[in-house]
Amino acid sequence: MTTFNSSVPPPRISAPAQGHFSGHETFVLRAAWLKKGYDLLCTDPSLFAAPDAYVRLGVGKNMAQSIRHWLRVTGVAVRDPQQPTRLTPTVLGHQLLADDGWDPFLTTPLAAWLLHWQLTSQPSTAFTWYYTFNLLRGSEWTSTHLVRALADACRERDWSVPADTTLTRDVTCMQQCYVRPRRAAPLLDEPLLCPLLDLGIMHAIPGQSSSYRLTVGDHAELPDTLLAYTIQQLFARRTQQTLPLSELAYAPGHPGRVFCLTADALLARLYHLDALTDGAIRFSDQAGIRHVVWHAVDAPASAPYRFLAHGFAAEVGSR
Numbered sequence: 001m002t003t004f005n006s007s008v009p010p011p012r013i014s015a016p017a018q019g020h021f022s023g024h025e026t027f028v029l030r031a032a033w034l035k036k037g038y039d040l041l042c043t044d045p046s047l048f049a050a051p052d053a054y055v056r057l058g059v060g061k062n063m064a065q066s067i068r069h070w071l072r073v074t075g076v077a078v079r080d081p082q083q084p085t086r087l088t089p090t091v092l093g094h095q096l097l098a099d100d101g102w103d104p105f106l107t108t109p110l111a112a113w114l115l116h117w118q119l120t121s122q123p124s125t126a127f128t129w130y131y132t133f134n135l136l137r138g139s140e141w142t143s144t145h146l147v148r149a150l151a152d153a154c155r156e157r158d159w160s161v162p163a164d165t166t167l168t169r170d171v172t173c174m175q176q177c178y179v180r181p182r183r184a185a186p187l188l189d190e191p192l193l194c195p196l197l198d199l200g201i202m203h204a205i206p207g208q209s210s211s212y213r214l215t216v217g218d219h220a221e222l223p224d225t226l227l228a229y230t231i232q233q234l235f236a237r238r239t240q241q242t243l244p245l246s247e248l249a250y251a252p253g254h255p256g257r258v259f260c261l262t263a264d265a266l267l268a269r270l271y272h273l274d275a276l277t278d279g280a281i282r283f284s285d286q287a288g289i290r291h292v293v294w295h296a297v298d299a300p301a302s303a304p305y306r307f308l309a310h311g312f313a314a315e316v317g318s319r
Helices: 031-043 053-057 061-073 091-097 109-120 127-134 143-156 164-178 195-199 224-236 245-250 263-270 306-317
Strands: 077-079 087-089 140-142 202-204 211-214 242-244 281-286 289-294
Touching: 031 053, 031 061, 031 077, 031 087, 031 091, 053 061, 061 077, 061 087, 087 091, 109 127, 109 195, 109 224, 109 306, 127 143, 127 164, 140 143, 143 164, 164 195, 224 242, 224 263, 224 281, 224 289, 224 306, 242 245, 245 263, 245 289
Parallel strands: none
Antiparallel strands: 077 087, 140 211, 202 211, 242 289, 281 289
16 A cells, blocks of 8 residues: 655645634535525625525525525635625636536536535635544544534634534534435435535444544545646645645645545546646656646636536536
8 A cells, every 4th residue: 555654744724713613503505505595696695684585595594594604615605805794606606506507406426525625625614624524633533522622623723612512513513414314214305415425435433322434545436627626726825836745645625635535546546637637737756756746837726617617517418
């Protein structure tokens, strides 16, 4: 088995002034909610400031606030800095959720993996998600242990420490996003469940109450086009045109950690990127130095969604 040095420097990710552990009102992300919220925001960015927002969304009041939360933390809508009560769809939101968008109803594996990346690759929006996939020591935990670890993480960062009940609700919501509940028969509203349930990267440990584990493996259903997109994003945040393999595999906020990939699985995928990206991203292994190189003429921040567009076209077109 291939091994790499996991002693990598801290990632170049801005630390938030305070972690966020609420907003979802204990409701997990549902597949239909992002499209529903996006469509209404396109016509009325002040939707969630309106007293009848929940009526227009066709849900309860708490669910309406939850939809607002999920729109923001998945990056498909952003708060207007000039008018904080307004939410406007992002470029990613338009590309993904417009009627003629890539996958407005989130039916493809690529859509689910993309939402997972949006939730877990940055610490500023959904810290419990980020912490679990990037910072938690070991791959197994109990809900109680994770609550304590999050409280300790807040103290280490000089954040105000939320009440245990707040952290417990956040941990429970995070786990329910990824772990399918045990049922004798499927529910009638199965298509409305969280799109992250099918990723197979978190499981409940049988026979142990409130115990969970991350499933690290090759995750063959993870599209290489998403890996290319995430690497392009990482290049856009840095001045160097190289990314060490050890950082890609082990650093918080990088694909090895976020996607629960083994080092061997990540390495195998990196060899595909040259052909997949027309030479824009290349893996180099010379003199024992393994890294990925941004080799395109244009800057990484230009045309940021081109690899995603190709990936969605391939997945949707194959159906």
